[in-house]
Amino acid sequence: DQQVKQNSPSLSVQEGRISILNCDYTNSMFDYFLWYKKYPAEGPTFLISISSIKDKNEDGRFTVFLNKSAKHLSLHIVPSQPGDSAVYFCAAGGASGTYKYIFGTGTRLKVLA
Amino acid sequence: NAGVTQTPKFRILKIGQSMTLQCTQDMNHNYMYWYRQDPGMGLKLIYYSVGAGITDKGEVPNGYNVSRSTTEDFPLRLELAAPSQTSVYFCASILGGQNTEAFFGQGTRLTVV
Numbered sequence: 151d152q153q154v155k156q157n158s159p160s161l162s163v164q165e166g167r168i169s170i171l172n173c174d175y176t177n178s179m180f181d182y183f184l185w186y187k188k189y190p191a192e193g194p195t196f197l198i199s200i201s202s203i204k205d206k207n208e209d210g211r212f213t214v215f216l217n218k219s220a221k222h223l224s225l226h227i228v229p230s231q232p233g234d235s236a237v238y239f240c241a242a243g244g245a246s247g248t249y250k251y252i253f254g255t256g257t258r259l260k261v262l263a
Numbered sequence: 264n265a266g267v268t269q270t271p272k273f274r275i276l277k278i279g280q281s282m283t284l285q286c287t288q289d290m291n292h293n294y295m296y297w298y299r300q301d302p303g304m305g306l307k308l309i310y311y312s313v314g315a316g317i318t319d320k321g322e323v324p325n326g327y328n329v330s331r332s333t334t335e336d337f338p339l340r341l342e343l344a345a346p347s348q349t350s351v352y353f354c355a356s357i358l359g360g361q362n363t364e365a366f367f368g369q370g371t372r373l374t375v376v
Contacts, residue, residue: 154305156305159303182363184363184364184365186367191369191370192369192370193267193353193355193367193368193369193370194306194353194365194367195367196364196365196366199363199364239305239306241306243363247313248294248311248313248319249294249296249357249359249363249365250296250308250311250321251308251365252305252308253298253305253306253307254305255303255304255305256305
């Protein structure tokens with residue numbers, strides 16, 4: 151039973167355009183969500199997070215939107231750059247105090263120059 | 264500041280052999296985690312620790328053991344390696360409190376033949 155789902159395995163976007171990566175979750179107890187970026191042969195690196203008390207969080211070119219009623223979050227990258235080409239994972243965690251995050255399967259983003 | 268360091272980066276094991284994957288962090292983080300990532304899949308939590316002397320199972324603990332004798336180190340032990348344990352292993356740490364982002368090591372690629 152996959153509690154965090156990224157239904158698009160890959161996405162291609164032109165440089166300068168918007169990239170939108172989507173993530174759905176099933177567990178209503180999740181109250182904290184994160185996005186990670188991963189390059190080949192490296193560990194994931196943290197991008198941006200959002201707690202369930204917010205519906206939007208912005209950091210530079212990256213914005214995360216949370217729709218709790220739909221159990222859906224999305225990551226917007228504007229403008230997209232070739233260096234953004236990587237695999238993006240969303241992760242979700244609950245209020246247990248242990249920070250045990252459940253990860254999605256990832257979306258491979260390719261930004262075309 | 265080295266962050267999270269994993270050794271080795273690569274290892275080939277024969278079926279039935281044992282090994283320990285090392286993980287150390289120099290950020291004085293309370294929480295540490297071991298994940299595995301299989302091809303095309305997200306990260307699955309193997310074991311985690313909320314502090315020195317305290318460990319607990321994650322989603323996929325079978326075939327593994329951990330210990331946390333110090334804040335810095337969180338080794339993962341594989342006993343009787345099996346082909347199903349072929350994967351990329353990531354160690355991560357979190358400070359906790361207001362700081363909820365996980366910092367990852369660069370991974371250990373393990374092949375069991």
